[in-house]
Amino acid sequence: xxxxxxxxxxxxxxxxxxxxxxxxxxxxxxxxxxxxxxxxxxxxxxxxxxxxxxxxxxxxxxxxxxxxxxxxxxxxxxxxxxxxxxxxxxxxxxxxxxxxxxxxxxxxxxxxxxxxxxxxxxxxxxxxxxxxxxxxxxxxxxxxxxxxxxxxxxxxxxxxxxxxxxxxxxxxxxxxxxxxxxxxxxxxxxxxxxxxxxxxxxxxxxxxxxxxxxxxxxxxxxxxxxxxxxxxxxxxxxxxxxxxxxxxxxxxxxxxxxxxxxxxxxxxxxxxxxxxxxxxxxxxxxxxxxxxxxxxxxxxxxxxxxxxxxxxxxxxxxxxxxxxxxxxxxxxxxxxxxxxxxxxxxxxxxxxxxxxxxxxxxxxxxxxxxxxxxxxxxxxxxxxxxxxxxxxxxxxxxxxxxxxxxxxxxxxxxxxxxxxxxxxxxxxxxxxxxxxxxxxxxxxxxxxxxxxxxxxxxxxxxxxxxxxxxxxxxxxxxxxxxxxxxxxxxxxxxxxxxxxxxxxxxxxxxxxxxxxxxxxxxxxxxxxxxxxxxxxxxxxxxx
Amino acid sequence: xxxxxxxxxxxxxxxxxxxxxxxxxxxxxxxxxxxxxxxxxxxxxxxxxxxxxxxxxxxxxxxxxxxxxxxxxxxxxxxxxxxxxxxxxxxxxxxxxxxxxxxxxxxxxxxxxxxxxxxxxxxxxxxxxxxxxxxxxxxxxxxxxxxxxxxxxx
Numbered sequence: 001x002x003x004x005x006x007x008x009x010x011x012x013x014x015x016x017x018x019x020x021x022x023x024x025x026x027x028x029x030x031x032x033x034x035x036x037x038x039x040x041x042x043x044x045x046x047x048x049x050x051x052x053x054x055x056x057x058x059x060x061x062x063x064x065x066x067x068x069x070x071x072x073x074x075x076x077x078x079x080x081x082x083x084x085x086x087x088x089x090x091x092x093x094x095x096x097x098x099x100x101x102x103x104x105x106x107x108x109x110x111x112x113x114x115x116x117x118x119x120x121x122x123x124x125x126x127x128x129x130x131x132x133x134x135x136x137x138x139x140x141x142x143x144x145x146x147x148x149x150x151x152x153x154x155x156x157x158x159x160x161x162x163x164x165x166x167x168x169x170x171x172x173x174x175x176x177x178x179x180x181x182x183x184x185x186x187x188x189x190x191x192x193x194x195x196x197x198x199x200x201x202x203x204x205x206x207x208x209x210x211x212x213x214x215x216x217x218x219x220x221x222x223x224x225x226x227x228x229x230x231x232x233x234x235x236x237x238x239x240x241x242x243x244x245x246x247x248x249x250x251x252x253x254x255x256x257x258x259x260x261x262x263x264x265x266x267x268x269x270x271x272x273x274x275x276x277x278x279x280x281x282x283x284x285x286x287x288x289x290x291x292x293x294x295x296x297x298x299x300x301x302x303x304x305x306x307x308x309x310x311x312x313x314x315x316x317x318x319x320x321x322x323x324x325x326x327x328x329x330x331x332x333x334x335x336x337x338x339x340x341x342x343x344x345x346x347x348x349x350x351x352x353x354x355x356x357x358x359x360x361x362x363x364x365x366x367x368x369x370x371x372x373x374x375x376x377x378x379x380x381x382x383x384x385x386x387x388x389x390x391x392x393x394x395x396x397x398x399x400x401x402x403x404x405x406x407x408x409x410x411x412x413x414x415x416x417x418x419x420x421x422x423x424x425x426x427x428x429x430x431x432x433x434x435x436x437x438x439x440x441x442x443x444x445x446x447x448x449x450x451x452x453x454x455x456x457x458x459x460x461x462x463x464x465x466x467x468x469x470x471x472x473x474x475x476x477x478x479x480x481x482x483x484x485x486x487x488x489x490x491x492x493x494x495x496x497x498x499x500x501x502x503x504x505x506x507x508x509x510x511x512x513x514x515x516x517x518x519x520x521x522x523x524x525x526x527x528x529x530x531x532x533x534x535x536x537x538x539x540x541x542x543x
Numbered sequence: 544x545x546x547x548x549x550x551x552x553x554x555x556x557x558x559x560x561x562x563x564x565x566x567x568x569x570x571x572x573x574x575x576x577x578x579x580x581x582x583x584x585x586x587x588x589x590x591x592x593x594x595x596x597x598x599x600x601x602x603x604x605x606x607x608x609x610x611x612x613x614x615x616x617x618x619x620x621x622x623x624x625x626x627x628x629x630x631x632x633x634x635x636x637x638x639x640x641x642x643x644x645x646x647x648x649x650x651x652x653x654x655x656x657x658x659x660x661x662x663x664x665x666x667x668x669x670x671x672x673x674x675x676x677x678x679x680x681x682x683x684x685x686x687x688x689x690x691x692x693x694x695x696x697x
Binding site for chain 2: 182205265
């Protein structure tokens with residue numbers, strides 16, 4: 001049964017969406033693997049948006065369960081599904097591995113989540129190009145491992161590599177830790193196969209002289225098309241690496257060294273600058289020793305209570321850390337670089353970098369810190385749960401600007417965040433014309449919050465913090481996101497950066513997906529009350 | 544024309560010719576790095592970008608770099624689109640793609656932030672990549688481009 005509405009908003013009316021969707025799907029696409037199992041519906045109810053963690057902590061484990069989850073195994077199955085969804089006006093949400101952090105996944109009962117992980121085949125491997133056409137559901141780490149066995153690398157190492165897919169990387173405009181040499185995912189995609197919201201299978205090719213539709217689908221976060229495969233440019237696996245590290249009196253001195261390196265034509269695969277506090281964590285390797293059964297309990301205790309108390313007055317804490325005293329106590333900012341290549345070239349590059357960096361007040365620390373970083377490069381991302389369980393919240397914000405605006409962006413966003421949360425930063429993706437700043441922050445409920453309303457109070461601080469920080473990023477001339485995407489969490493603020501660009505994105509949406517069935521409510525802020533965005537935006541960062 | 548020496552970007556009115564830009568930035572030891580500049584000196588930035596920036600450095604050879612950091616353009620309804628300069632972004636589709644190689648038929652470039660390079664520093668290059676740089680535009684791609692143009696006019 002369908003409710004006729006004006007325009008293209010003809011919506012299915014299900015009394016019992018879960019069972020009725022499943023029955024309709026069985027009738028139309030009997031061979032498509034699917035599930036309405038309650039456990040599956042809980043598992044696919046969200047991504048890793050940190051605000052969800054607060055809801056889970058409050059006992060709301062899965063507020064946004066989809067009606068059905070499907071696992072297509074071929075482009076043809078995806079095409080049939082999209083055509084059926086278009087006929088029935090059923091929203092589809094493409095799903096990789098669920099590691100997004102911006103609420104790109106926020107379904108409801110009349111939504112079908114399309115998990116692409118059964119589409120994980122290598123289609124064409126061309127060692128001479130070198131390139132690989134791989135299906136979108138392929139997981140990140142196994143891909144890189146298999147390429148390594150054959151002597152190649154994609155060069156894409158996001159911290160989510162253990163829990164992300166090729167399609168997810170493309171959807172979010174992902175960046176990896178080695179972006180200084182290999183670029184971001186948009187620099188690696190030679191072509192895309194995708195199924196548009198029209199239900200058509202198209203192959204889009206990147207062209208150095210255009211026209212080029214690939215950059216329109218990369219970063220579209222599942223709203224224009226479902227990516228089914230990507231042809232990716234590969235590199236020979238590096239034979240050798242060169243490591244180096246320096247400390248700096250200030251973070252500003254450190255990013256000046258990064259600028260000089262990249263504008264001098266150097267391309268360290270890894271180039272990461274940590275502010276003094278983050279540097280202190282990096283020097284420790286970001287990992288506590290768990291040897292000999294000495295793992296400390298992470299559950300709320302005295303330490304957690306003390307930290308919660310401290311984080312209720314973050315401005316004073318931040319001022320102390322940012323003072324010269326804090327910088328001295330933590331040993332200054334830290335820059336680590338890793339060059340990759342063959343023979344002794346990486347070592348020679350690292351040696352050549354010394355002269356440039358040391359002219360920017362860098363004090364050479366040898367190879368050790370860079371080697372330690374390499375050994376623990378994925379550690380920090382998987383250590384958040386105990387902190388959240390202890391009553392705090394954590395999040396990260398990755399913004400970007402040209403070098404001439406970087407200082408305004410760094411100080412503006414840091415100040416905005418620092419009013420309500422403890423903040424630290426590192427700069428991890430440098431380019432000849434600018435850099436990404438990656439802020440990490442931890443917060444707590446505001447002073448006066450009672451224990452019974454703790455989670456709601458945390459959410460209020462969380463939302464206000466994001467609003468201020470996004471506004472500060474735009475005011476400083478930066479971008480709202482460098483590689484996490486927009487999702488629903490930043491969508492209400494996107495217009496402040498893009499201006500009329502929002503209308504252009506809407507025009508793209510109409511061209512690719514005229515019935516708005518693909519991940520509705522994501523990325524593009526609704527013009528008017530929109531059928532699938534109501535509960536999402538109740539949880540989003542409000543304008 | 545404004546030169547951001549810190550970011551190595553030049554902000555230009557899209558009616559400026561490549562030759563004029565090259566002359567203006569040469570006193571700072573900079574160049575656009577266009578391979579066949581002599582034959583394109585009289586081209587405006589709008590025309591050159593609309594043609595797909597012939598002679599610009601191959602982006603596959605230095606993935607960390609790029610040609611256009613930002614641009615202003617006029618939409619078919621006469622309103623202005625402004626894409627602020629940034630080395631990379633993750634804020635939805637890259638709208639710069641609507642301008643490059645589309646001969647100003649989709650949007651009309653009015654201002655651009657272009658990367659400039661030190662004359663005396665060799666451009667870095669990664670491994671070779673042997674793939675067709677400009678494969679023919681398929682019927683599907685042409686249809687999508689036309690649909691986009693139509694929706695922008697709407």
